[in-house]
Amino acid sequence: MSEQYDVIVIGAGVTGLSAAWWLARDGLSVLVLDKGVVGAEASSRNGGGASHYQSPLFAEEQRLWPMMDDLLGYPTEHQAERVIIATNQHDFDHYNFIADICVGMGWPVDKIDGDTAREMVPIAGDNCLGGIHFRFGGHANPQRTVQAYAWALQDLGGRVIQHCPVTSIETAGGHVTGVTTPRGAFTCGSLVVAAGPQIAGLLAPLGIHVPLAAGRAEMIVTEPAPLMRLGGVDGNGLYGRQTMRGNLAFGGGPHEWIDTAPEGPRARPTTPLSRSLARRVAELFPRASHLNVIRSWAGVVENTPDGRPLLDRLDNLVIASMSGVGFGLSPASGHAIRDLVVDGACSFTDIGKLSLARFADLAPDWRETAGWLPLASA
Numbered sequence: 001m002s003e004q005y006d007v008i009v010i011g012a013g014v015t016g017l018s019a020a021w022w023l024a025r026d027g028l029s030v031l032v033l034d035k036g037v038v039g040a041e042a043s044s045r046n047g048g049g050a051s052h053y054q055s056p057l058f059a060e061e062q063r064l065w066p067m068m069d070d071l072l073g074y075p076t077e078h079q080a081e082r083v084i085i086a087t088n089q090h091d092f093d094h095y096n097f098i099a100d101i102c103v104g105m106g107w108p109v110d111k112i113d114g115d116t117a118r119e120m121v122p123i124a125g126d127n128c129l130g131g132i133h134f135r136f137g138g139h140a141n142p143q144r145t146v147q148a149y150a151w152a153l154q155d156l157g158g159r160v161i162q163h164c165p166v167t168s169i170e171t172a173g174g175h176v177t178g179v180t181t182p183r184g185a186f187t188c189g190s191l192v193v194a195a196g197p198q199i200a201g202l203l204a205p206l207g208i209h210v211p212l213a214a215g216r217a218e219m220i221v222t223e224p225a226p227l228m229r230l231g232g233v234d235g236n237g238l239y240g241r242q243t244m245r246g247n248l249a250f251g252g253g254p255h256e257w258i259d260t261a262p263e264g265p266r267a268r269p270t271t272p273l274s275r276s277l278a279r280r281v282a283e284l285f286p287r288a289s290h291l292n293v294i295r296s297w298a299g300v301v302e303n304t305p306d307g308r309p310l311l312d313r314l315d316n317l318v319i320a321s322m323s324g325v326g327f328g329l330s331p332a333s334g335h336a337i338r339d340l341v342v343d344g345a346c347s348f349t350d351i352g353k354l355s356l357a358r359f360a361d362l363a364p365d366w367r368e369t370a371g372w373l374p375l376a377s378a
């Protein structure tokens with residue numbers, strides 16, 4: 001006899017765990033399976049940013065983040081607000097353009113001059129021209145957040161099995177019936193596939209084509225700097241945050257992504273990319289340029305062709321890929337997945353733009369067309 005659950009979730013990243021927690025709050029029996037440990041992949045390796053104002057899930061993300069410590073019962077180290085500072089005129093103009101977009105969407109943003117920026121970010125230097133101050137958004141600690149979701153789920157009776165890869169998804173009569181793992185079969189009423197870049201490979205045998213490209217991104221961590229009022233600072237092609245100990249934890253933008261096989265070896269940092277990140281952190285924060293880099297890591301980012309998350313329900317199967325912004329959106333993505341599983345539709349926003357059907361006419365060579373070539377062939 002295989003164990004039976006109301007819902008099985010493949011993937012113990014922030015998306016799968018948040019969904020599982022939301023579902024367990026409804027009293028459903030929930031099992032989360034992961035091939036590794038909780039948050040082993042992108043979910044514990046990211047920049048912790050939570051300011052994705054373009055997403056239909058953003059208003060719910062913003063509503064929920066300030067409450068998450070209380071709702072989960074464990075700390076996420078969430079801090080509100082964010083600053084983006086410019087060290088050249090091109091970036092300064094671009095950030096002001098972003099500010100205008102945000103204001104047009106109703107999000108409060110201040111345009112700040114160099115002196116104000118240096119007051120808010122004391123490690124910025126004379127090269128700082130100013131920037132913008134989001135009086136919304138924020139950041140949290142990815143490692144603590146992903147574990148908080150898992151503990152909160154378990155407190156509600158949910159189960160997480162680590163080191164338990166799903167090798168196949170079972171179906172009968174067009175419905176998903178369960179999954180097979182090396183530790184046996186598990187059956188379920190509904191299945192949530194939140195397996196990051198591995199979603200495509202898991203669903204291909206069911207004839208479901210999910211266009212995802214995996215990109216490798218890196219982060220570095222410096223020795224601690226004196227604590228700043230706002231820990232979330234972006235600029236110079238970097239995103240990141242100051243940890244509660246004072247360390248600067250920063251990652252780079254798409255220009256440093258390289259393609260990688262989803263089933264390939266674990267992502268590891270490389271000297272050239274880490275060095276480039278360190279140089280740009282020193283340019284952004286000249287008054288902290290003496291700090292040594294003490295840690296670095298890499299992670300694999302899941303990317304859809306249009307950069308938007310994929311959140312859809314096909315019969316009793318829900319597919320959830322967050323396309324590189326899954327950490328910040330996780331309180332809201334879990335809520336949306338709960339709604340899709342339980343009610344069949346998202347209750348708080350229109351997620352029509354996030355459907356799988358939007359890729360129906362995608363050409364098979366979309367990666368090449370977009371210029372997303374493996375490093376070796378670039």
Ligand SMILES: Cc1cc2nc3c(=O)[nH]c(=O)nc-3n(C[C@H](O)[C@H](O)[C@H](O)COP(=O)(O)OP(=O)(O)OC[C@H]3O[C@@H](n4cnc5c(N)ncnc54)[C@H](O)[C@@H]3O)c2cc1C
Nearest residue numbers: 011013014015035043046047049166196299325326327328
């Ligand atoms: C360096 C870096 C910086 C980033 N910065 C930010 C940021 O600042 N803000 C932000 O919002 N996002 C950021 N992201 C993106 C964010 O981390 C991801 O969008 C998010 O973590 C995706 O979460 P997930 O749970 O959907 O997927 P994942 O974290 O990839 O989790 C998927 C899980 O599924 C498991 N799995 C896969 N296949 C199987 C299988 N067959 N059986 C069982 N388990 C399986 C994996 O082991 C993994 O634990 C960043 C990512 C990286 C790498």
